[in-house]
Amino acid sequence: MSYQYIFYEEVGGIATLTLNRPDALNALHPDMLVEMVDAIERLADAHSVRVFVLTGAGRAFSAGADLTPPPGGGGSGNNAIHETHYNRLLTRLVELACPVIASVNGPAVGAGCLLALLSDFVIADRSAYFLQAFVNIGLVPDFGATWVLPRLIGPARATQMLMLGEKLPAERAAEWGLIYRAVDGSDLAAETLALAQRLASGPTLAYGMIRQGIRYGLEHSLMDTVALERRNQLLASRSRDFKEGVEAFRTKRKPRFQGK
Ligand code: T3D
Numbered sequence: 049m050s051y052q053y054i055f056y057e058e059v060g061g062i063a064t065l066t067l068n069r070p071d072a073l074n075a076l077h078p079d080m081l082v083e084m085v086d087a088i089e090r091l092a093d094a095h096s097v098r099v100f101v102l103t104g105a106g107r108a109f110s111a112g113a114d115l116t117p118p119p120g121g122g123g124s125g126n127n128a129i130h131e132t133h134y135n136r137l138l139t140r141l142v143e144l145a146c147p148v149i150a151s152v153n154g155p156a157v158g159a160g161c162l163l164a165l166l167s168d169f170v171i172a173d174r175s176a177y178f179l180q181a182f183v184n185i186g187l188v189p190d191f192g193a194t195w196v197l198p199r200l201i202g203p204a205r206a207t208q209m210l211m212l213g214e215k216l217p218a219e220r221a222a223e224w225g226l227i228y229r230a231v232d233g234s235d236l237a238a239e240t241l242a243l244a245q246r247l248a249s250g251p252t253l254a255y256g257m258i259r260q261g262i263r264y265g266l267e268h269s270l271m272d273t274v275a276l277e278r279r280n281q282l283l284a285s286r287s288r289d290f291k292e293g294v295e296a297f298r299t300k301r302k303p304r305f306q307g308k
Contacts (some may be wrong), residue, residue: 053080055105056087061098061143061248061307062241063091070106075114076159092134098307099247100144101240102167103151112158112181134159134191141166143264145256147247148293150228151240152176152218162191165200165219168259169243170227172218184213199266201226251289252307 055066065087067074091097104110113282133237141148141163150156150164152172157179164170164178170180180197182189189197197206201224209216218230231239247255257280265273283288289305 049083049086051083051087052085053077054083057088058091058094058097060102060245061096062244063087063094063097063099064101064103067102067110070104070108072102072114072116073108073111073155073157074106074160075111075116077114078100078133078162079135080114081129083088083139085133085140088137088144091146092140092144095307097146098250098252099147099149099244101149101151101244102152102163103240106154108154108160109150109152109156109164109176110160111155112160115185130190137163138166138192144253147255147259147261149240149244149247151236152178153233153236155179155215157181159191162193162196165196165226166192170221171229171231171236171240171243172221172227173233174218174230175233176218176230177215178209178218178221179213179215180209181213183211249305250307251284251287251293251305253287253289254284257284 053067053069055064055068057064060169067076067080067082069075069077069080088100089098115204131181137306147169148167150167152164152170154173154176156164156172156176158181161178161180164172170205180189180193182193196207197209200206205224208214216226217225220228221227240270261273261280264276268276288308289303292305293303
């Protein structure tokens, strides 16, 4: 599939998807969502990919759902789009077996905000903001907002974001624990790359199971989660990276993980 609304590239184990509708602040056009799902399915099948980076072209990360209905229907409020596009994208993202970084170069709004917050690490330009804009246009939150936000920042702050629909500056978002870090805009690309390279040279299988474990633990009991940890530890202990990690420890050198 060739892409019109996104850039996608894989370099050195790092797959980067750039939302590319800068004139519309990377608003999520339905065809863009189809392209994103295609790219994520492609990277999920590519065993060479060890970290996935999401970012936006221009001055925004994403302004959320496209509010200009495309020809033939769609646009905000179209229920079918949730089933066919948003939920599919969310599922593919959550099921990825490698770490995901959102490099938030500007406003992250509505579904665009959730797209960032569903990542494992969110690094944002200090001048960026996070905005749950749904209420400002008379919509209720979707794309997992009412599940993700209370878990990340608690119900009081989630309610504040969701009901007041005000911009949350990146630095405040970092103070609240909503995101990993806020950095100077001029450092964002380098900081993102450094984190991506670090993760791309780590034990990918273990990262994938940590991802799975965190989501699972949020929804299940302690004992169920311990049971999953036990199953995953057995798998991790059979990996080449575990063998390499122990060997490196014994011989007092840095491990060279292969992601296998
Ligand atoms: O379909 C479904 O039902 C699914 C539901 C999904 C949930 C959502 O995501 S709902 C939330 C939808 N998003 C919004 O409500 C945000 C709308 N945008 C804004 O409020 C503002 O644009 C911002 C606060 C994000 C930024 O403001 P500002 O002043 O920096 O930029 P601007 O001038 O408003 O926007 C620049 C251009 O981007 C402008 O186009 P123009 O006039 O230069 O040709 C604007 O129309 C366009 N744009 C911004 N957001 C969207 C958009 N075009 C389409 N859809 C947008 N969401």
